[in-house]
Amino acid sequence: MIGELTISIKPLLPVITLVVTAVTILFVDVFGTRDNESHYGYLGLVGLALAAWFTLGLWDKSSLTFASTFITDKLSVLTSLTYFLIAGLTFLFSPGYLHHEGRNLGEYYALVLFAVVGLIFMTSAQHLILFFIGLEVLSIALYALAGFVRQRDLCNEAALKYLFLGGFSSAILLMGLAVIYGVTNSLYLHQVARYVAAHGASATFILGMSLVMVGFFFKISAAPFHAWAPDVYGGAPAPVAGFMATAAKVAVFAVILRFLDSAVFSVKSHWIAMVVVVSVLSMVIGNFAALRQENIKRMLAYSSIAHAGYALVGVAAASRQGGAAVVFYMLAYSLMNLGAFGVVALVGRQNESYVNISDYAGLAAKRPVLAAAMAICLFSLAGIPGTAGFMGKFYVFAAGVKAGQIPLVVIAVLNSAVAAYYYLRVVYMMYMEEPREEFQISFHPAAVVALLVIVVGIFQLGIIPGSLLSASYSSFALFTF
């Protein structure tokens, strides 16, 4: 294994920084005056930057601490940096939005930071209980965030649905963990792997593994476990929806890769079949349902189901390259999805009154920069070359072809052609329809910075992705894949 049983504080520095930042924000919220509300976001950004700096220092220093439950490796570093980016962008989009809703409160930022802490524990867990605790930390923060604009019915509905279905899926996952523990007598990934290697996979074990996988599929909103996603993403405040749709997915995908690789790789024929079926269902259901959406948030929700399907192609490849492709894809996906939800938040304005696709008519004529940013995100989601979305898809599909999953890849590429239609429909609304209103959108300058970062990121990952591809590839160097 990677290290002995040591206790070192360094791997935890990012987490500690985030918790301290979050608590500070809460204190400022309680004791400070209410008129300095915009400081929460900046405080949060500083915390994230500091955590990112600590995390970067861990890049080449793999370690295993806390009774071998907490691993710091390149995968966890890379995904942590992705969470910080996502949270940072969310912080940039949120102040303007929350201000309009009169809910720009410190706890929002604290909750996001706590969610990130949960994410880090999930991806660093070598023991499945630690993973589960991380997942619950994340989920509870997300339940609260989903209903954050509490005066809005849709928001409350989203939060409640998310709570019920999230709890339900967590229960399934826990059930699976219990079964695995019952069979193997351990929840350490490597001990599970050792047991399976020595004793083979019994039917009970496969049942436990399948339940765990179903739990994972719920969390990444893969079909047929996706039904909650459109309602939750559609109802939650747009910046939160962006955060949920990206951060949680990045983490759970990383966990899936870790689990499949470190614990159950020897029975890969069983899970590959599952992943392939779920991948196809997600792509087909997600894309065809998205075709018919009138609400842009629901459209993006269905599109995110489809994107989970594309990324699962990389998982089904069960190879080092597949893993790297999924990590890269998730970063690309996060950027473009956050950008799209960010624009949705801006165009939606107070109380999200303008979230139908038809509300985007003529946006380009009145707000050319905003429309261009949205168009770039949408083209990236559609996978047009030159953007991050294309490189992500390309790399995932390449991994699929290499692993011999050619029929799956063919289904995936055909799906991405179908998907182009509903992304183009928004572009068509923005550019080819006459404006029906003035689009009086008040920009918070922070949102402009966020959009700029996203657009630059999309092109950077789309045109010169080399260094990031290498980083994601090297993050699987120690895997069995």
Add this chain to the structure above:
Amino acid sequence: MGGFQYPILTMVTFFPLIGVLVLLFVNKENKTVLRWVALVTTVIEFVLSIPLYLRFHLGTYHFQFVEKIPWIKILGANYHLGIDGISLFLVLLTTFLTMLSIMASWSIEKHVKEYMISFLLLETTMVGVFCSLDLLLFYLFWEAMLVPMYLLIGVWGGPRRVYAAIKFFLYTMAGSVLMLVSIIYLYYHHYKVAGELTFNLASLLSTPVAASVAPWLFLAFALAFAIKVPMWPFHTWLPDAHVEAPTAGSVILAGVLLKMGTYGFMRFCMPFFPQAVHKYTYPILVLAVISIIYGALVALVQDDMKKLVAYTSVSHLGLVMLGMFALTLQGVSGGLLQMINHGISTGALFLLVGMAYDRRHTRLIKDYGGIAKVMPIYSAFFLIATLSSIGLPGLNGFIGEFLALVGTFKAYPVFGALGATTTVLSACYMLWLVKRVFFHEITVQENLALKDLGFREVVICVLFSIPMFWIGVYPKPVLERMEPTVVHFIAQIKGETAVAMERSPEVKKKISLAASIVDNKEIEVRP
């Protein structure tokens, strides 16, 4: 081929982006400046591309002006550009037609800034497609091109523009995604065999695929390119896109974008899978002949001038495909030359139809009639373009059509004979169009007041007439630049080693003979 100190292909490919940068800083109300910036950019771009012609080495099929630097190391993708006898004239055609298109876009009043930006972006991607020697880079340009074209059709097009734009986008994308899978397959196949990760065209070509897979990969490539060409029955996007696009958009669609299909066949599809080419020659020839006849017959019954010209493309490109798949020296050279000719003459016809539309805001043939009396200059140029399009000796169309037909006839007499109907049919639909639009009495009162061409329009017309006469009268410089590449191409597919051929004096003789190919000497490539 070395000796060139500056990266000329990079400059030609990316120079339009400099124009885009400048345009971004021009006030969008200042339409004249916007237009001039775009025009100057495309003129400089055209001038930049001329040295490609002048400094092109004769007598070699190797790629020239090659630039190669690592792009994405972990994938083995390179930024790799280069041109040969196939792509040289397509690049020149692109820069030439884009320049004319910008001139023809003076009448655009809506969102001029965005229009010009889209056009210049389009130019970069088009030149990129023809210059890329790395398959990933090629695919990047190939697909990225859809975005500006989609916007051009969808924002500045006719009444059904949105439908046409989305149809265009989805058709092309659906076709090309399967090609992407094929590219990836070739990439890993090469890796398995040669242990090297690369998208380099030459390297991938050196690793033939198993006969059991080749037909599938061939079909995936062929579908992407056949949609673009477009071959019957994949042509249905074309009338919509061509008719709804703004004039300049139609010019580029017909002049350049369709050539990407035939270019793709020549550059990728056929050399990669020679066995599959032999297997599918007959089906493709049949589709080509159907395209020729069907396109012509449908053109015959159109009452809209633009739609008529649009359908002629189906017919003409069918002839190009016929010549290419005949795999004789004349056939391939003729097909290649016909790509250029079609770009010029159909581009010219779209420009001319656009000029009429600017005046009368109708394209229906019945709204015209007898306008030769009021617009003599216009009528003269229209007639030149018409004659060029139908292949009158002395103009460019003749050479290409003749070579392609002779080449086909030699290999497949029946298909050659069927293909030859194009000469009759094209004369029918074009001359009948000319008769109805330009001759007889003026029946519609508004036409009495029509103004003849202005200075800008005359410049456009003169510019497109020059290559028509030049290629028509003296095609040797064009043909001799294409020749070695064509010989090599045929050898590649027929399975001979081209290097050996180039060395043998016999072949050298053939090449020189072929350069005087207009005399129609009997030349066999196969020894």
